[in-house]
Amino acid sequence: MNKKHNFSAGPCILPQEVFEKSAQAILDFNGIGLSLLEISHRSKDFVAVMDEARAIVKRLMNLGDDYEVLYLGSGASMQFAMVPYNLMKADGKAAYLDTGTWAAGAIKEAKKLGTVDVLGSSKEENYSFIPKGYTVGSEYDYFHCTSNNTIYGTQMKSFPEVDTLMVCDMSSDIFSRQLDFSKFDLIYAGAQKNMGPAGVTLVVIKKEILGKTGRENMLSMLDYSQHISKESMYNTPPVFPIYASLLTLQYLENNGGIAAAEQRNEAKAKLLYDEIDSNPLFETFCVKEDRSLMNVSFKLTDESKKEEFDNAWKAAGISGLNGHRSLGGYRASLYNALPIESVQVLVDVMKSIK
Numbered sequence: 001m002n003k004k005h006n007f008s009a010g011p012c013i014l015p016q017e018v019f020e021k022s023a024q025a026i027l028d029f030n031g032i033g034l035s036l037l038e039i040s041h042r043s044k045d046f047v048a049v050m051d052e053a054r055a056i057v058k059r060l061m062n063l064g065d066d067y068e069v070l071y072l073g074s075g076a077s078m079q080f081a082m083v084p085y086n087l088m089k090a091d092g093k094a095a096y097l098d099t100g101t102w103a104a105g106a107i108k109e110a111k112k113l114g115t116v117d118v119l120g121s122s123k124e125e126n127y128s129f130i131p132k133g134y135t136v137g138s139e140y141d142y143f144h145c146t147s148n149n150t151i152y153g154t155q156m157k158s159f160p161e162v163d164t165l166m167v168c169d170m171s172s173d174i175f176s177r178q179l180d181f182s183k184f185d186l187i188y189a190g191a192q193k194n195m196g197p198a199g200v201t202l203v204v205i206k207k208e209i210l211g212k213t214g215r216e217n218m219l220s221m222l223d224y225s226q227h228i229s230k231e232s233m234y235n236t237p238p239v240f241p242i243y244a245s246l247l248t249l250q251y252l253e254n255n256g257g258i259a260a261a262e263q264r265n266e267a268k269a270k271l272l273y274d275e276i277d278s279n280p281l282f283e284t285f286c287v288k289e290d291r292s293l294m295n296v297s298f299k300l301t302d303e304s305k306k307e308e309f310d311n312a313w314k315a316a317g318i319s320g321l322n323g324h325r326s327l328g329g330y331r332a333s334l335y336n337a338l339p340i341e342s343v344q345v346l347v348d349v350m351k352s353i354k
Contacts, residue, residue, distance in 0.1 A: 005342035007332045008320030009150050009295060010172070011192040015337045018247045025243060036243055041236050049239075050232060053246040057204060060249060060258055061181040070203040070224070071232045071242050076102075076171045076190035079201060080109035083144065083167055083186065086224050088114045089213050092141040095119050095164070097134070099156075100127045100149035101326065102169060110144070119143075126327075127152040130290045136162035141213075142185070148173035150193070151324040153297030153331070154290045159183060165209055173294045174202070175252060176336055177262040185209050194294070194335045196245030199238045252336065261336050268334045268343045269293040275347045281305060282350060285327065299329030305353055312349045321346075 006013040029036040030045050039046055054069040061067075072078070083106070088094050093115035096107045099122060110116045117140070120131025127149060136143045142165035148155045150172045159166070165185040172193040181187065185206045192198035203224070210225050220226045220234070227234050252261060273291060276282045276298055285297045300306055313321055323329040332346060 004317050004319040005345050006319050006338070007334075007342070007346070009193070009324070009331055009333045010190075011198050012194060012333065012335045013337045014196070014244070014248055015251045018244060018251060018337075021247050022240070022244045026240070036240060039239075041233060041239055046239060046243075049243050049246055050237070053242055053249070054232065056246065056249045056253060057202065060175060060253060061204065063181055063204070066206055066208065068205050068207050068228045069232075070205065070227050071237055071245070072201050072203055072227060073199070073235075073238050074201065075198075076169060076188055076201050077105060079169070079188040079203065080106040081113070082222050082224065083142070083188070084110040084113040085215070085218070085222050086210060087142045087165060087167070087186070087213065089141050090114070090215060092213075093117060093139070095136050095140040095143045097121075097131060097143075097145040098123055099130055099146050099154060100152050102149070102171070103144075103146040106144060106146070106169065122154075126285070127154065128285060129287045130154055130156055134160070136160055136164060138163040140164045142167050144169070146171075148292050148294050150292075150295045150333070151297065151327055151331075152286055153284060153292045153295045154286045155292035155294065157290065173292070175249070175258055175261065176265050176294055178258050191241055191245050195248050197241050199241035200245060202245070248337075264340065265293045265334060265336065268338065268340050269296065271340065271343050271347060272296050272332060272334070275350050279350055281353055285329065294334055296332045296334065297323060297327060297329060298332075299323070309349070309353050312352060313346065316345050316349050318342075318346060318349070 025036040057069045084094060094110055095117050097120050098104055098107060098118050107116055119134040122129050122131055143162045144167045146169040166183060167186045168184050170187055171190040174189040174194055176194060187204040189202045191200045205224055276284060281301055282298050283301055321330050321332060323331045
């Protein structure tokens with residue numbers, strides 16, 4: 001097979017060995033004569049997968065037993081509702097930062113459950129920067145932010161000091177850079193951006209923050225405590241995405257962990273941004289200081305070159321470069337598994353357009 005250079009924003013590129021091991025598990029899991037897709041999630045073989053999938057997250061993030069790890073269905077968008085449902089008091093309010101489409105979606109859902117203050121927004125400037133200069137006081141039940149914005153190509157380079165709980169949607173840059181993850185009380189991320197296939201969402205939560213909303217008769221499927229008590233198996237979990245995510249995290253751990261991934265990601269991003277900055281035919285959509293290491297959104301400065309450029313990158317075996325429909329242009333997603341050689345191919349194509 002002639003493997004493409006996959007710049008897709010998600011579902012994303014994954015390590016080749018993850019595909020190979022996942023494929024084998026579908027045919028025969030652990031040599032038991034059954035497929036991963038047909039064994040019970042209560043079997044010792046899959047319970048071992050779930051246990052290690054939860055444990056490796058805490059190892060990579062350097063978190064202790066005061067945190068719990070969950071693998072849940074319904075995508076990261078379900079967390080837009082689960083977060084306020086579990087953390088916002090009946091007469092309380094939450095603070096949000098509006099940095100893009102997914103942050104706006106989280107705000108919309110939270111407003112259905114209580115009062116929301118948007119402390120900063122770059123919507124009027126087409127989300128071209130990360131708002132700064134705001135303060136998060138103790139009057140809020142929690143503060144919610146989105147660390148990386150896949151559509152607009154912006155990323156939070158630092159996080160505010162807050163006098164309340166810190167919640168972060170890390171769907172598109174989780175495990176890509178070193179952070180003090182203990183600063184966050186709840187982290188969630190859809191797997192399909194950087195750690196596995198679509199179909200499962202990771203939630204990392206400090207256990208002590210739960211059960212303080214005063215909300216009674218909580219809906220079981222929306223209650224983090226229920227999922228924690230059943231070790232992510234309150235209902236039948238999405239077994240294949242969890243297994244593939246485990247393999248991806250094992251690959252990360254065996255190849256230098258998050259620190260090494262960050263170095264590789266910085267090198268890839270520098271290579272591409274340097275070409276954009278030096279080539280008058282291309283420019284980014286966002287301010288330089290907030291550029292994402294994961295999603296490089298850019299456009300042509302001369303639309304008459306579009307057909308030539310599109311034909312060239314497709315001929316070079318590049319896939320997934322089209323920008324999001326709401327923004328246009330192009331988007332190169334540089335997730336952990338993307339080799340720098342693929343970025344070089346793209347840069348060479350950009351250099352060839354005259």
